[in-house]
Amino acid sequence: MTLIKMKNACVDFTLSRENVVHALQKINFTVENGEFVAVTGKSGSGKSTLLNCLGGLGSLTSGEYWFGEKNISKLNAEALAEFRNKNIGFIVQHFALIPDMTVFKNIALPLRYAKQPKAETKRRVEELCMQMEIEDKIYAYPNQLSGGQCQRVAIARALACSPSLLLADEPTGALDEQTSINILQIFKKLNQQGMTIIMVTHDEAIAKSCSHIVNIKDGIITNI
Numbered sequence: 001m002t003l004i005k006m007k008n009a010c011v012d013f014t015l016s017r018e019n020v021v022h023a024l025q026k027i028n029f030t031v032e033n034g035e036f037v038a039v040t041g042k043s044g045s046g047k048s049t050l051l052n053c054l055g056g057l058g059s060l061t062s063g064e065y066w067f068g069e070k071n072i073s074k075l076n077a078e079a080l081a082e083f084r085n086k087n088i089g090f091i092v093q094h095f096a097l098i099p100d101m102t103v104f105k106n107i108a109l110p111l112r113y114a115k116q117p118k119a120e121t122k123r124r125v126e127e128l129c130m131q132m133e134i135e136d137k138i139y140a141y142p143n144q145l146s147g148g149q150c151q152r153v154a155i156a157r158a159l160a161c162s163p164s165l166l167l168a169d170e171p172t173g174a175l176d177e178q179t180s181i182n183i184l185q186i187f188k189k190l191n192q193q194g195m196t197i198i199m200v201t202h203d204e205a206i207a208k209s210c211s212h213i214v215n216i217k218d219g220i221i222t223n224i
Helices: 047-054 077-087 103-113 118-131 147-159 177-192 204-208
Strands: 002-014 020-032 036-040 062-067 088-092 165-169 196-200 212-217 220-223
Touching (some): 020 047, 036 177, 088 147, 103 118, 118 147, 165 177
Parallel strands (some): 036 196, 036 212, 088 165
Antiparallel strands (some): 002 020
């Protein structure tokens, strides 16, 4: 089943009357439910812009973005926020953990926004900590964790509300080689369990391990 479809999707950033950056140009591609897709390309090619649009953090200048049967490109800001909360898990390169919150509170944050009961929040956070093998760090703070442990916390937080789509922007970029391999194994396991994942990466070896590769150059998809 098709989860994502983009039709002639364009994103322009107007810097001045004479200077318009065409960040995405007539993007057409689909992602099937359960795929693990790598998005590759040089810095400034449009990878992060594409990921932001897929996650409802950015808007198209023209074209369409369909998520299942819903035309996301037609949603207003409030509806986009609801779409993100219900459907999208985001993971970034430098973890984006809140330093004065424990692991438990960092992971619980999306559940609090979703107004989940305290008992259900506790159960879900403990379940995710077990899944990510960080149950012994549940009351630690980010500065007490290794980079790999921080990324496991970030993955757990992204999974807290059981999203349909996991978006990862260079999730291994700040990690050493062995830790990157370990984190990739987590993504592979999640994908095997049915999670749809789209991951931006500069690492060719990681890209080749995905279902397929989408390469972007100057805002244009050059292969699918």
